[in-house]
Amino acid sequence: MAQDVQIHIDPELVERYIMEMGRFGAYAGTGVWRTVYSPEWVQATDQYAAWCEEAGLAVTRDAVGNVWGRLQGSEPGGSIVSGSHIDTQRPGGRYDGTLGALAGLIALKVLKAQFGQPKRTLEALSLCEEEGSRFPSTNFWGSRAITGRIEPGAAEAMQGYDDETMADAMRAVGLDPARIPEAKRDDIDSFVELHIEQGPILEHAGLPVAVVDAITGIRHYNVTITGEQNHAGAFPMDLRRDPMAGFAEIASGVINTAHRMGRPAVTTVGRAVVEPNYPAVVPHSVNFTVDARHPDPGQRAILYARHEALMQEVAERRGLEISWNHYVNHEPCLSDPGLVATFQKAAAAQGIPFMTMPSGAGHDSQQMEHIAKVVMIFVRSKDGRSHTPEEFSSIPDIVDGIRVLAAGLHALAY
């Protein structure tokens, strides 16, 4: 291992790749609308494959349309893979996902050009789908196929926003849903995912990049609180069982709980539906969500216990019925400590200022963690924005991110 090599990344190449990739599904100026298996998606994966070939990587496409660019190592051992997803929100921007797929490709291109064949096999990866923007009932389609976590029949069962099934969408681009199991890999040692931060923490810290030591644990509570529907004028306050009053107290309470626990705890009440939702009627019920996240397993348990105790206490005190379930419940995904250390050292060796932080958003790395060691690299997001055409990361920051990525891969593979 030669830690102190300096990695050179051409900013113009980086910008050209980003802008050219952004043309596939270009939407309203800086936006991109590129859902899995759409014509734009086909163009983008073809372009990715073409650039991999240009870089001297051996290109293969798997059964779900993930594109792999392989740089064969001279010694045995599992692959060290870097990439991210190439699909977007409806619309998203040029950076979420795509930047990580391009970063893996550019890093391998540069490493091959600068250092030749590695000892360990390196692979760049464009994952077919992560956002759930065409098929709401799933996401991580690409990384779930690689990790063997797609159930038989799922492609036929899965219905999209436009009524087609995932299986239909696959067949329309020449993929056979019956062959999904063939995408499974069991020879990956490490997965390194570069991604935009999607939050404002790096911007506020004045830093271009971060090494990610964990992906937060997420639970989505779906809560219904029910009281007694009544006339807004004729029913005195002291006799009401008002679910809006209970909801408001709970929403304030869970938000304040996460705020007081401090970073990185976050709790969001993003959705509320009031029945019957008339101005002059004390509501019958409020259905709402509580999205609560913490990357530390112990703190996460405390956060959830506080939320549940509050919900129960408020409902009981106010004579309201309450029920909930969690329809999303992801454990925290901890980065491999060895990989974290490797990429911290790589950043330091490149002279790039960085911090170590958890990810508050979900990523393909959570899936890959089932079959490989994982770590992520974050690049600063302007105003913390993502999932919008306005998302932006600067070329200098992106170049810094790819330098950390390439330097770390160099340390692992050469």
Added chain:
Amino acid sequence: MAQDVQIHIDPELVERYIMEMGRFGAYAGTGVWRTVYSPEWVQATDQYAAWCEEAGLAVTRDAVGNVWGRLQGSEPGGSIVSGSHIDTQRPGGRYDGTLGALAGLIALKVLKAQFGQPKRTLEALSLCEEEGSRFPSTNFWGSRAITGRIEPGAAEAMQGYDDETMADAMRAVGLDPARIPEAKRDDIDSFVELHIEQGPILEHAGLPVAVVDAITGIRHYNVTITGEQNHAGAFPMDLRRDPMAGFAEIASGVINTAHRMGRPAVTTVGRAVVEPNYPAVVPHSVNFTVDARHPDPGQRAILYARHEALMQEVAERRGLEISWNHYVNHEPCLSDPGLVATFQKAAAAQGIPFMTMPSGAGHDSQQMEHIAKVVMIFVRSKDGRSHTPEEFSSIPDIVDGIRVLAAGLHALAY
């Protein structure tokens, strides 16, 4: 005036009238679905007119379809009128409105039979529309016509839930919208409206009837609070401008404010619409209503000032934008003190226990107050329910209410 006469009301007649009237638009057992100018409404008004004639009242129908049953007095002076509206919610029950129209008719029938011609003219009144259940942009159609408060062209402009105009609906039952101004009356001295309470106060007090000394003042605020839409995972709590947090604090605050002020202050947050309303997105905005009511003009001003100060303070402290307007703003309608005293004495003389209370709901009396002295009588509602097929008042309570009504009318007219 002979205060201490005993009024006899036949419970079987009362029950028969209520049940027969409930057949016109009968819906799902105990419900009634009878919107203005519908075939069911025509049947109900025809029945009302027939019963008025049976009672020996002189029947007229005005330009909007209000039915009047007149018992001419022997002396000059404005009429003393008693009635309420005959239309219902979709569906409502058998009592809201209809009971007041029938009570006026039954009281006059009994007074005529028991005491003959009065000195002052008495009139029973079936008002054509109050609920706004067919034409959402208005209500009080009957009482607004009588008080000359329908603007020229309103019937043509007013669109119903089913796309027809009020003018079309009138023409379909043989009424000419151009003649609406002819319904105006300027010879009404007093309007006495019996109505179900629609709230639980009488039930909790264990009393059958109330004399109503005021109809509450109502203001509906339509409020929009706007923050910054962000990723629920990647954006730390301390950097958010979360309109849900602001909304929840305001909803709790305004509800608690009215509760602490005590009866009869009421404040309801009945409607809330979150944008974009996704579980994993800190919302962009919450649009909501605040319905705040108080029958005392001074206390009402204090209630509104507290609500507005709270909304402003929460928004400013949280860095949120807030704006509001009031799309409903009715001043309190105070009952005539002389009429209140007359009906209090009438109840006492009949040996009927009662309380004096304000109305938290709006009523035709608010309109009639522009041309006449007004007072209302409330009859106990089971569980405080109304605007539903489940609304119910017992025949003994209703008989007590009509006895108070008739005794008061006797005091005024004989």
